[in-house]
Amino acid sequence: xxxxxxxxxxxxxxxxxxxxxxxxxxxxxxxxxxxxxxxxxxxxxxxxxxxxxxxxxxxxxxxxxxxxxxxxxxxxxxxxxxxxxxxxxxxxxxxxxxxxxxxxxxxxxxxxxxxxxxxxxxxxxxxxxxxxxxxxxxxxxxxxxxxxxxxxxxxxxxxxxxxxxxxxxxxxxxxxxxxxxxxxxxxxxxxxxxxxxxxxxxxxxxxxxxxxxxxxxxxxxxxxxxxxxxxxxxxxxxxxxxxxxxxxxxxxxxxxxxxxxxxxxxxxxxxxxxxxxxxxxxxxxxxxxxxxxxxxxxxxxxxxxxxxxxxxxxxxxxxxxxxxxxxxxxxxxxxxxxxxxxxxxxxxxxxxxxxxxxxxxxxxxxxxxxxxxxxxxxxxxxxxxxxxxxxxxxxxxxxxxxxxxxxxxxxxxxxxxxxxxxxxxxxxxxxxxxxxxxxxxxxxxxxxxxxxxxxxxxxxxxxxxxxxxxxxxxxxxxxxxxxxxxxxxxxxxxxxxxxxxxxxxxxxxxxxxxxxxxxxxxxxxxxxxxxxxxxxxxxxxxxxxxx
Amino acid sequence: xxxxxxxxxxxxxxxxxxxxxxxxxxxxxxxxxxxxxxxxxxxxxxxxxxxxxxxxxxxxxxxxxxxxxxxxxxxxxxxxxxxxxxxxxxxxxxxxxxxxxxxxxxxxxxxxxxxxxxxxxxxxxxxxxxxxxxxxxxxxxxxxxxxxxxxxxxxxxxxxxxxxxxxxxxxxxxxxxxxxxxxxxxxxxxxxxxxxxxxxxxxxxxxxxxxxxxxxxxxxxxxxxxxxxxxxxxxxxxxxxxxxxxxxxxxxxxxxxxxxxxxxxxxxxxxxxxxxxxxxxxxxxxxxxxxxxxxxxxxxxxx
Numbered sequence: 001x002x003x004x005x006x007x008x009x010x011x012x013x014x015x016x017x018x019x020x021x022x023x024x025x026x027x028x029x030x031x032x033x034x035x036x037x038x039x040x041x042x043x044x045x046x047x048x049x050x051x052x053x054x055x056x057x058x059x060x061x062x063x064x065x066x067x068x069x070x071x072x073x074x075x076x077x078x079x080x081x082x083x084x085x086x087x088x089x090x091x092x093x094x095x096x097x098x099x100x101x102x103x104x105x106x107x108x109x110x111x112x113x114x115x116x117x118x119x120x121x122x123x124x125x126x127x128x129x130x131x132x133x134x135x136x137x138x139x140x141x142x143x144x145x146x147x148x149x150x151x152x153x154x155x156x157x158x159x160x161x162x163x164x165x166x167x168x169x170x171x172x173x174x175x176x177x178x179x180x181x182x183x184x185x186x187x188x189x190x191x192x193x194x195x196x197x198x199x200x201x202x203x204x205x206x207x208x209x210x211x212x213x214x215x216x217x218x219x220x221x222x223x224x225x226x227x228x229x230x231x232x233x234x235x236x237x238x239x240x241x242x243x244x245x246x247x248x249x250x251x252x253x254x255x256x257x258x259x260x261x262x263x264x265x266x267x268x269x270x271x272x273x274x275x276x277x278x279x280x281x282x283x284x285x286x287x288x289x290x291x292x293x294x295x296x297x298x299x300x301x302x303x304x305x306x307x308x309x310x311x312x313x314x315x316x317x318x319x320x321x322x323x324x325x326x327x328x329x330x331x332x333x334x335x336x337x338x339x340x341x342x343x344x345x346x347x348x349x350x351x352x353x354x355x356x357x358x359x360x361x362x363x364x365x366x367x368x369x370x371x372x373x374x375x376x377x378x379x380x381x382x383x384x385x386x387x388x389x390x391x392x393x394x395x396x397x398x399x400x401x402x403x404x405x406x407x408x409x410x411x412x413x414x415x416x417x418x419x420x421x422x423x424x425x426x427x428x429x430x431x432x433x434x435x436x437x438x439x440x441x442x443x444x445x446x447x448x449x450x451x452x453x454x455x456x457x458x459x460x461x462x463x464x465x466x467x468x469x470x471x472x473x474x475x476x477x478x479x480x481x482x483x484x485x486x487x488x489x490x491x492x493x494x495x496x497x498x499x500x501x502x503x504x505x506x507x508x509x510x511x512x513x514x515x516x517x518x519x520x521x522x523x524x525x526x527x528x529x530x531x532x533x534x535x536x537x538x539x540x541x542x543x544x545x546x547x
Numbered sequence: 548x549x550x551x552x553x554x555x556x557x558x559x560x561x562x563x564x565x566x567x568x569x570x571x572x573x574x575x576x577x578x579x580x581x582x583x584x585x586x587x588x589x590x591x592x593x594x595x596x597x598x599x600x601x602x603x604x605x606x607x608x609x610x611x612x613x614x615x616x617x618x619x620x621x622x623x624x625x626x627x628x629x630x631x632x633x634x635x636x637x638x639x640x641x642x643x644x645x646x647x648x649x650x651x652x653x654x655x656x657x658x659x660x661x662x663x664x665x666x667x668x669x670x671x672x673x674x675x676x677x678x679x680x681x682x683x684x685x686x687x688x689x690x691x692x693x694x695x696x697x698x699x700x701x702x703x704x705x706x707x708x709x710x711x712x713x714x715x716x717x718x719x720x721x722x723x724x725x726x727x728x729x730x731x732x733x734x735x736x737x738x739x740x741x742x743x744x745x746x747x748x749x750x751x752x753x754x755x756x757x758x759x760x761x762x763x764x765x766x767x768x769x770x771x772x773x774x775x776x777x778x779x780x781x782x783x784x785x786x787x788x789x790x791x792x793x794x795x796x797x798x799x800x801x802x803x804x805x806x807x808x809x810x811x812x813x814x815x816x817x818x819x820x821x822x823x824x825x826x827x828x829x830x831x832x833x834x835x836x837x838x839x840x841x842x843x844x845x846x847x848x849x850x
């Protein structure tokens with residue numbers, strides 16, 4: 001009966017002290033869309049690897065209990081056989097593609113399973129049509145963007161029409177548009193093909209509305225299993241870090257039941273007369289004049305008093321030989337102590353801009369001026385680790401500033417995601433006492449794979465750096481994180497800055513580049529976080545009552 | 548042999564060589580390499596080199612050939628310099644370098660110099676033919692073919708072809724990360740070039756196992772271990788498949804028949820002897836024409 005069933009499953013990785021899974025029992029019905037939530041290292045990825053047979057066949061270790069997928073017992077069937085009934089998409093698409101071209105990649109699993117040439121050709125065409133990647137079929141793998149690569153990896157997982165699909169943070173490397181498209185696609189596959197979906201995701205606000213059910217993991221066990229609405233209530237009581245911003249907003253206002261998405265949140269607010277058809281009640285105290293666009297920003301800056309410039313880019317072009325222009329005449333100025341979020345689609349030029357700021361690449365035209373050191377933290381913090389001990393990686397002062405005291409003797413690769421990020425930041429910024437302090441700190445997608453508490457710590461750390469006089473610029477796809485730390489937002493498209501303004505204005509007025517709170521409130525009052533939103537609505541109610 | 552460049556160099560283009568299936572285009576490139584190994588006569592070697600260069604240009608793979616040529620020039624240089632010093636055969640002494648310890652009397656002979664140059668030329672042609680293969684033969688198809696012959700070799704080759712670009716991109720990122728450190732630390736790393744390279748290699752190798760495990764897990768999930776059940780693409784033989792296969796067979800046949808028939812005789816020791824008659828010219832022209840014939844096709848260049 002069950003599409004995917006865990007029966008009292010426990011598992012310990014080889015050489016590990018503690019088990020990664022402890023007595024997990026879970027049954028996911030055929031055609032169910034199940035989201036798995038939980039903090040980092042709670043056992044989510046291990047659960048997924050047990051579902052596709054990599055645990056225990058590939059990883060080894062101690063396994064107890066029983067997992068059945070599509071009627072196959074994972075103890076007696078290895079991943080290669082289970083692949084016919086379960087499609088798997090892991091976090092890093094780069095290591096999941098094994099062939100050189102998209103067509104070969106999609107055909108590969110079908111050929112391995114002995115399908116006839118005609119069936120392989122038909123399977124490739126069908127999955128390409130279903131995922132909208134027909135135009136990519138003859139492209140080389142190394143020419144694809146992150147979003148395209150993720151779609152191709154998903155296509156290879158779905159090629160044999162598996163009845164179950166398990167996915168580990170498939171949207172972590174995607175911009176909001178591509179992430180939403182991938183989730184819509186999963187929902188469509190779930191509805192049209194009745195594919196059972198088990199999706200691990202940190203940014204629950206993206207996917208909860210599509211889910212039939214939510215499972216929360218904690219310390220290797222299932223700590224919640226139920227409907228999305230019930231999950232929100234449970235998270236409010238037991239795990240606030242897992243609660244979505246919309247639910248946090250309504251809970252802060254004392255409204256029930258907690259919503260699972262923007263639509264439900266708006267309906268709830270309307271039912272309590274906090275939101276009318278046109279949006280929330282106007283609140284003069286919090287509402288600010290909107291000034292969208294670069295020109296408005298430039299006008300505003302001309303009126304503001306001059307401040308110390310930490311980074312200046314003028315007429316910046318970056319063109320690839322025999323390729324496209326990545327940056328097209330970009331102008332940008334960062335003041336000391338500024339906190340800036342840099343947003344935009346995959347391929348908009350964000351990473352190139354940061355690399356140019358650090359001097360890793362030379363502009364084709366234009367100038368970059370930075371009076372001091374530009375510290376750049378690129379996407380993978382592990383790239384900065386060269387030694388066996390944390391203490392050997394960065395000076396003591398920098399470690400202390402990053403909150404890494406007491407971890408000096410640990411191996412850098414044994415740290416948690418948030419700690420690795422802060423260690424890498426300590427490496428690039430150095431010790432301010434023994435070397436000139438960085439005047440600009442730039443981070444490229446620092447929150448990939450991070451849970452909300454780690455993101456909060458990182459935001460605090462970045463605010464502290466800015467408080468010490470650094471200009472901080474972060475390229476991110478995560479509007480919630482941008483809202484948590486930044487004061488100014490930039491949006492890039494096609495190598496240009498298309499919007500530049502206060503984060504309250506830019507992230508409250510959009511749809512894709514907006515926080516969930518802003519989408520619920522339609523951008524009113526520039527409220528980006530649940531706390532802001534609750535304050536806005538309370539103020540609106542008070543104003544209304546007083547009048 | 549899967550050269551490291553295979554995974555990086557292949558780009559599908561609308562050319563006759565790219566339009567042929569891997570077994571045909573691979574056989575074509577391999578035939579040119581084998582022809583270079585079989586012949587010693589400089590004229591025929593030059594003819595094979597011209598055939599490879601023409602095929603490379605027609606296949607828009609000039610940059611791959613240039614990279615191959617840069618590598619091959621080291622072989623030529625080494626062979627031309629070392630052979631006269633190590634090989635004392637030959638009767639025509641062109642330089643007397645006196646006694647050099649354990650090497651004894653070092654008399655440089657014309658025959659040893661020519662032998663070294665011809666060896667270098669032959670190595671150059673083989674490297675160019677393999678460079679052409681790396682740029683024009685679809686590695687995915689090669690792996691599929693290889694897998695039918697030997698599962699374990701194909702698994703190793705699959706891992707290697709995927710790992711090469713992955714580790715190369717890891718090394719690029721690690722190197723960039725080193726340059727992101729505070730200025731004086733970054734400067735120190737730049738100054739200590741050897742230490743820098745060692746640090747990068749050590750870091751890449753320490754992550755290589757994780758990377759290899761990830762790729763192996765992906766192969767496992769895609770059913771790679773279901774050995775022996777893999778089916779090929781099932782395409783009909785195109786004009787380009789047939790033409791390249793025919794050219795490969797013809798080039799090899801004409802070279803072997805020429806050798807058997809005593810055409811293109813060439814020997815370096817004890818004295819230089821080379822046949823320079825109409826037979827050699829005809830053989831050279833035959834090799835070039837047969838190799839170039841399939842490149843003239845202008846229809847059905849995409850597949």
